[in-house]
Amino acid sequence: MNNKNGNGKRLKPLTPRRVDYFRYDEDYECAFLGAFGFSTRFIMSKTKLSANQITYRLQKAEIRRMDFRDGSSEFAQMMLLNVRQKADVKLHRMLAELSTTHPNWADAA
Numbered sequence: 001m002n003n004k005n006g007n008g009k010r011l012k013p014l015t016p017r018r019v020d021y022f023r024y025d026e027d028y029e030c031a032f033l034g035a036f037g038f039s040t041r042f043i044m045s046k047t048k049l050s051a052n053q054i055t056y057r058l059q060k061a062e063i064r065r066m067d068f069r070d071g072s073s074e075f076a077q078m079m080l081l082n083v084r085q086k087a088d089v090k091l092h093r094m095l096a097e098l099s100t101t102h103p104n105w106a107d108a109a
Contacts, residue, residue, distance in 0.1 A: 019057055027057055034058045035075045037068035 026047040033043045040051050050055070058065070067073035071080075077099045 019060055021057075021061065030054055030057045031061045031063060033062075034063045034065055035073070036069065036079070037065045037076075 001080060017024075019027050021031055026049055029047050030043055030049055030053075033046060034057075036055070039085075040054050043049065043054050047054070068076045068079075071077070
């Protein structure tokens with residue numbers, strides 16, 4: 001295995017650290033985004049953690065993203081209660097715009 005960077009200097013190996021959701025921002029952010037069902041790829045882009053690190057942190061925090069997606073988690077219920085009104089307005093606007101640009105959709109039903 002090559003332990004040198006482009007300048008020929010030895011790279012210091014990364015040492016593992018303990019997961020601490022209250023000490024490390026990326027650990028907390030991983031748990032937060034995971035609780036709201038976000039994908040590993042999205043969490044990777046926000047935290048710079050690897051896929052394995054994300055999986056480990058979510059398992060350790062007992063966070064199952066599927067619980068959010070199927071609506072059974074507290075976070076899913078909270079999201080519905082707090083976002084529903086604004087989302088309804090936006091969705092109605094979006095659907096009305098689609099029905100004017102695609103008039104045949106209304107007839108297909």
